[in-house]
Amino acid sequence: QQQVKQSPQSLIVQKGGISIINCAYENTAFDYFPWYQQFPGKGPALLIAIRPDVSEKKEGRFTISFNKSAKQFSLHIMDSQPGDSATYFCAASRGETSGSRLTFGEGTQLTVNP
């Protein structure tokens, strides 16, 4: 059962453009939504994260938008650069005190052309 659906599977953007990746979740108990960036041969690196008490969070060129009623969240990369070319994963977890696990989306391969 895929609890976090991510789209698109791949994305090509020109340098300076805006990259937008979308995720939708099913489990309303999820209350933590991070985005990870993964380069080939490397582990996922935490990029930015949001909790459902806010609708938007911005860190530099990266912004998460969160729509609790629609159970959707998205990553916006402003002024995309060739160095941003990587695979991006959205994820979700529940705030259980007993333990936690990240449920990941399928991933989006972003290519930023110079």
Add this chain to the structure above:
Amino acid sequence: DSGVTQTPKHLITATGQRVTLRCSPRSGDLSVYWYQQSLDQGLQFLIQYYNGEERAKGNILERFSAQQFPDLHSELNLSSLELGDSALYFCASSPGTGGLYEQYFGPGTRLTVT
């Protein structure tokens, strides 16, 4: 560099064999998580340990087991290996347990079963 270390980086073994993957969490982190990344299944949570105790379990096969030692390093044991076990295995760590804490991933171990 996340501060999480994993050894070995690559592992090639034959079907039916047993291997041990090792993870050292970031300094001060008490929780260790194991994830499997494969082309067909994506990033999947396997198991979490917190301060030596199992805290959460995902779709981990019975042939797989893990433990966390008093020095907080963790080992993932994979036995009776099958071709389908070929994947990237990531370890992540966080300061505590529960959804309040961000997870930081190591560089992974690439397992190839021939």
